[in-house]
Amino acid sequence: MNVSPAPLPADTSSSAASGIRIPPQPQVLIDLVELLGSDDYDARRTAAVIGQDAGLSAMIFKAVRSPAFGGSRAPDSLDQAIVRIGFRQTLNIARAVALSTAIDAGRRRAYELFWTRSRELAQLAALIAEERVSVCNIFPDQAYMAGVFFECGVPVLMQRFPDYCEALLLDDRLDMPSLRDEDLRFNVDHSSIGYLVARHWGLPDFIAQAILHHEDVPRGELGAVRSLVAILHLASHARLHALHIHDYNWERTGDEVLGELGLHPDDLDGYLADLGERFLPLEL
Structure with a gap:
């Protein structure tokens, strides 16, 4: 290990x-x-x-x-x-x-919701990796770990900027702020901070790189980084689908995600249904 x-x-x-x-x-x-x-x-x-x-x-x-x-x-x-x-x-x-x-903030509900969502995302990422391991060579434990740390820069920035993203965390129907908007407002973004946390906590480099490049499926990255980002995007899409929430990012990322993971668009509904049967939403 x-x-x-x-x-x-x-x-x-x-x-x-x-x-x-x-x-x-x-x-x-x-x-x-x-x-x-x-x-x-x-x-x-x-x-x-x-x-x-x-x-x-x-x-x-x-x-x-x-x-x-x-x-x-x-x-x-x-x-x-x-x-x-x-x-x-x-x-x-x-x-x-x-x-x-x-990353503790006195049990504020936004933080509780964030960590619940992270664990649910990790659960789904592990299920996808288990099923797609022969295609992308990402193992369930690696995908789970990436899912936990996927957006961890968000609560770190909430500690520094108390109003950062809290309203968004309380409503799953809204998107996370764009990295460009974060740079303009705070001169930093959650992907870069998440990358630093992942490196500081000794995660494998390809997981840290996936966290850094997670907003889109990175076209310049081959192998494990691109595959892991695709798994995380599909896990996020599957989670929102299971909770009957529209995924605003899927139109932008879906084709590349499915192509990277070797899934045909016509099979997506059945695949999401199978994941939904195994998905266990967590209680706060």
């Missing part, structure tokens, strides 16, 4: 200069990444690290009771839960919990 941290990009200092705080990784996550990056880990040792954080432990137990991981029967111990989920997905959940905790 390759989880070694990547070096920070040079423009980290510019974000600090503008008062934007890149959230640090908590020690429990650093310890977990170090353990899983070694050749000497098992469920018991992993549980010992996770057990340092009660909130993270609770989320692991909550995840293992979902239909995706075997149903409602609760495991007897944290190490049994980790075995059922798997080490990679355990790390994904740990990153998701740690990130939402690190």
Whole structure:
């Protein structure tokens, strides 16, 4: 499992200069990444690290009771839960919990909605990657992790600029602001900040690059970055479709997304229906 941290990009200092705080990784996550990056880990040792954080432990137990991981029967111990989920997905959940905790704003509803949406997007991205892995070579755990971090620059900027995007987060029918508008108003955009967070938290470079280039399917990028961006766009479209919300971006991106993932437009409705049957909207 390759989880070694990547070096920070040079423009980290510019974000600090503008008062934007890149959230640090908590020690429990650093310890977990170090353990899983070694050749000497098992469920018991992993549980010992996770057990340092009660909130993270609770989320692991909550995840293992979902239909995706075997149903409602609760495991007897944290190490049994980790075995059922798997080490990679355990790390994904740990990153998701740690990130939402690190970017904390007193449980404001806009933040709660944002993290719920991120986890739903991650769930759908993993389902798409599982089904399309032979086409794009993106694995479900990679797609899940990208889904969690996909728009993470948004709550970071909300901390710096309290009115940033909050109204949009409270209404799924509205689009996120354009990167150009963000640059003009705040002299920064959420994709660049999300990229910095992803690099700072040691995500693989192709995931960080996908976050940076996610507004459109990047034509100049081949391979994993382009495929992952396409998966994230389709996951977002599938989520809105399942919630009966119009996707204003699909007309702009849909053809390239389907082409990259090897899907025919005539098959899209059936594909979305199949995803919708497996999609589990989360409760706040």
